[in-house]
Amino acid sequence: MRVAILGAGGVAFGMAAFLHEAGHEPVLWSPTGKGTAGLLNEDLVSTGAVETRFRAAVALSAREALVEADVAIVALPANGHKAVIDAALPHIRSGQTVIVSAQLSMGALYLAKGLEARNVDATVVAFATTVLMGRKTGPASVAVGGVRERLEAAVIPASAAQDGLATCRSLFGDRFRLAANLLAIALSNLNPPIHMASALCNLTRIEKGEYWANYDGITPAVARLIEALDRERLAVAAHFGVSVRTVEEHYRLTFGFPEGQGVAEMAAAVHERRKGPPGPTSLDTRFVTEDVPFGIVAVLALAEGAGPNLPLHRAGVDLLGALYGRDFRAENDLLPLVDIQDPLVLARG
Ligand SMILES: NC(=O)C1=CN([C@@H]2O[C@H](COP(=O)(O)OP(=O)(O)OC[C@H]3O[C@@H](n4cnc5c(N)ncnc54)[C@H](OP(=O)(O)O)[C@@H]3O)[C@@H](O)[C@H]2O)C=CC1
Numbered sequence: 001m002r003v004a005i006l007g008a009g010g011v012a013f014g015m016a017a018f019l020h021e022a023g024h025e026p027v028l029w030s031p032t033g034k035g036t037a038g039l040l041n042e043d044l045v046s047t048g049a050v051e052t053r054f055r056a057a058v059a060l061s062a063r064e065a066l067v068e069a070d071v072a073i074v075a076l077p078a079n080g081h082k083a084v085i086d087a088a089l090p091h092i093r094s095g096q097t098v099i100v101s102a103q104l105s106m107g108a109l110y111l112a113k114g115l116e117a118r119n120v121d122a123t124v125v126a127f128a129t130t131v132l133m134g135r136k137t138g139p140a141s142v143a144v145g146g147v148r149e150r151l152e153a154a155v156i157p158a159s160a161a162q163d164g165l166a167t168c169r170s171l172f173g174d175r176f177r178l179a180a181n182l183l184a185i186a187l188s189n190l191n192p193p194i195h196m197a198s199a200l201c202n203l204t205r206i207e208k209g210e211y212w213a214n215y216d217g218i219t220p221a222v223a224r225l226i227e228a229l230d231r232e233r234l235a236v237a238a239h240f241g242v243s244v245r246t247v248e249e250h251y252r253l254t255f256g257f258p259e260g261q262g263v264a265e266m267a268a269a270v271h272e273r274r275k276g277p278p279g280p281t282s283l284d285t286r287f288v289t290e291d292v293p294f295g296i297v298a299v300l301a302l303a304e305g306a307g308p309n310l311p312l313h314r315a316g317v318d319l320l321g322a323l324y325g326r327d328f329r330a331e332n333d334l335l336p337l338v339d340i341q342d343p344l345v346l347a348r349g
């Protein structure tokens with residue numbers, strides 16, 4: 001299949017490599033052109049869990065990426081989802097499948113409503129996390145840290161659920177499970193609590209640009225904070241009657257651990273095995289600038305009103321807001337545009 005990858009960071013490069021190896025035709029689009037500049041004269045080289053080298057196709061506009069694509073994948077931080085979806089919308093056709101990888105703040109709902117307004121009958125798939133982990137190691141290279149054994153996806157419209165899943169499987173293999181609905185996906189992205197706890201507790205290392213290894217920074221105390229944040233997220237899911245994976249299950253399914261271990265133990269084992277990836281070394285890290293406004297703030301919005309109290313989520317947003325001198329609640333450009341009561345949010349596939 002021809003696959004338009006909208007974004008050109010670590011995940012986008014890793015997916016391009018994976019798809020190329022699987023016999024598909026990926027084409028990468030970078031919103032500013034920066035992310036793909038290195039690919040114009042050089043092969044894309046992928047190392048780690050996906051080993052390959054090939055000349056990657058680059059599109060110079062969203063239109064060029066989408067025009068002949070069977071599938072499109074939004075593969076960039078949620079800070080760019082609205083802008084990139086707006087750029088893509090006029091070029092998405094009926095019959096195409098568009099995957100949001102990974103959804104935060106109901107980006108898939110924003111996309112589905114945009115398509116509905118244009119009478120375009122395309123399928124929207126929302127992932128709760130990425131198929132693979134990747135870090136760019138240069139302008140034309142990526143290190144793929146691992147390919148996940150299993151991840152959940154929600155499909156809009158619900159009537160297209162099986163076809164949407166079949167498309168994902170033919171691209172990436174048999175690793176997808178249907179989530180109950182979009183809400184379950186919205187509450188299943190584990191990056192926000194993990195990254196907020198890691199960033200808060202390792203902030204001076206980040207600010208001073210010191211090297212630290214991501215999983216080494218998840219010490220037993222940081223792991224306790226992650227697990228406490230997770231209990232709040234699980235309470236929101238229980239309030240809405242949706243079942244979501246716990247943070248322990250997330251680590252187990254991502255790294256293939258047996259049952260019964262806690263986050264601290266698994267993080268230490270991942271560090272022992274891989275030593276990487278590096279933790280962030282600049283305050284301008286998506287661990288905060290994406291995961292707080294688009295992840296933690298979105299969970300708080302879902303719980304607003306009758307939902308459970310989330311003191312640690314609220315405190316995290318406030319503390320990081322004070323540390324950064326920013327109002328992270330005001331940085332979310334998706335939540336004001338979607339109705340979290342929309343019937344599509346609870347529609348079951
Ligand atoms: N990397 C990983 O292992 C994992 C990543 N994720 C999630 O996957 C998504 C992609 O991650 P990753 O590839 O690492 O991210 P990157 O930061 O590497 O993504 C960079 C890409 O995003 C584009 N971009 C960034 N901000 C904006 C913006 N505001 N508007 C438009 N485009 C923007 C850049 O555009 P340009 O090319 O124009 O500079 C570039 O193409 C994120 O949501 C992340 O949280 C989840 C789990 C693991």
Ligand SMILES: CC(C)(CO)C(=O)C(=O)O
Pocket residue numbers: 133145191194214277
């Ligand atoms: C660091 C890692 C792989 C795990 O938290 C990640 O999810 C990310 O880079 O977004």
